[in-house]
Amino acid sequence: MANVLRNSAKFGFSGVLSQLSIHSRHGRECVSPCFSLQQRNNSTSPKIKVDLDSSTGVAVLRMQSPPVNSLSLDFLTEFCINLEKLEMDRSCRGLIITSTLSKVFSAGLDIMEMYGKSPERCGEFWKAVQEMWLKLYGSNMATIAAINGSSPAGGCLMSIGCDYRIMVDNPRYSIGLNETQLGIVAPFWFKDTLVNTVGNRAAELSLELGLLYSAPDALKIGLVDQLVPEDQVLSTAQDTMSKWLAIPDHARQIDQCVYIIYNTSPLPLDHARQMDQCVISVCIYYI
Numbered sequence: 001m002a003n004v005l006r007n008s009a010k011f012g013f014s015g016v017l018s019q020l021s022i023h024s025r026h027g028r029e030c031v032s033p034c035f036s037l038q039q040r041n042n043s044t045s046p047k048i049k050v051d052l053d054s055s056t057g058v059a060v061l062r063m064q065s066p067p068v069n070s071l072s073l074d075f076l077t078e079f080c081i082n083l084e085k086l087e088m089d090r091s092c093r094g095l096i097i098t099s100t101l102s103k104v105f106s107a108g109l110d111i112m113e114m115y116g117k118s119p120e121r122c123g124e125f126w127k128a129v130q131e132m133w134l135k136l137y138g139s140n141m142a143t144i145a146a147i148n149g150s151s152p153a154g155g156c157l158m159s160i161g162c163d164y165r166i167m168v169d170n171p172r173y174s175i176g177l178n179e180t181q182l183g184i185v186a187p188f189w190f191k192d193t194l195v196n197t198v199g200n201r202a203a204e205l206s207l208e209l210g211l212l213y214s215a216p217d218a219l220k221i222g223l224v225d226q227l228v229p230e231d232q233v234l235s236t237a238q239d240t241m242s243k244w245l246a247i248p249d250h251a252r253q254i255d256q257c258v259y260i261i262y263n264t265s266p267l268p269l270d271h272a273r274q275m276d277q278c279v280i281s282v283c284i285y286y287i
């Protein structure tokens, strides 16, 4: 889907649909059986652990980078590599993202990556942030965030980049795009994704005041879809995933594609991406 999004710039909407038509029965891109077999291995990298259950077609990606799963360049690179592998694996149709840490899903972007770094390094970092979002939001897989802890800023972006959000019912866990509280501004594509999730007015209030919502409040504004007790977050995500996978992949994917095309600003277009990159690199450099 990420490729489809990128190519939408080149081919227009009919091109997007014709791209979708080359997908396989489940709507996933065809790959050679040999490659598919190579990809089927479960993988463990230092910051991320992925377990794919070939019988259900559901992968669970666990973020395991203490203390707070902050999104450093290394973390984002690993995340994208793992996502790409799953995307290429025909047997994988659904992805659940969760954390192994107690109390924290992800603390968002690693603040150390935004302090005193060269413009080149900032550019590389921001490209990785964009890439993470494009790969996740544009994924062919059904994606569910099992949010088992706080998820501010970039952690919230990662959650709203998924198709569905289940959060632990604990008022001490918070989620939201709190950038303005830190004196920084969420980029336009953070805003778009939030608007798509909670609507215009709630997004406006949320962004301008940099609000962090407790789990119950997040449910009230629609920032998350469901609250569950701590020990049920993964099982609920698995049950919910089976409902999503009961829908033919091509129908869900085309629906999502139409939604994305009509509801988001064009980050997938190269020039928009470069402009975003430029603005952020300069901002970070002068922090």
Ligand SMILES: CCCCCC/C=C/CC(=O)SCCNC(=O)CCNC(=O)[C@H](O)C(C)(C)COP(=O)(O)OP(=O)(O)OC[C@H]1O[C@@H](n2cnc3c(N)ncnc32)[C@H](O)[C@@H]1OP(=O)(O)O
Pocket: 067, 068, 070, 071, 103, 104, 106, 107, 108, 109, 110, 111, 112, 114, 150, 152, 153, 154, 155, 178, 179, 182, 184, 185, 186, 187, 280, 283, 284, 287
């Ligand atoms: C200028 C242009 C730039 C535009 C960019 C716009 C986009 C920004 C998106 C972002 O994601 S910015 C990052 C925003 N993140 C936050 O505001 C989260 C801050 N952290 C927290 O709120 C809490 O840490 C927590 C996640 C709720 C967890 O709380 P807990 O009490 O469990 O842990 P702490 O004691 O607070 O932290 C432990 C440890 O982790 C370090 N840390 C926390 N957050 C980050 C982070 N984002 N990056 C790097 N490191 C982080 C914290 O400093 C502690 O380290 P220590 O060495 O143990 O002191």
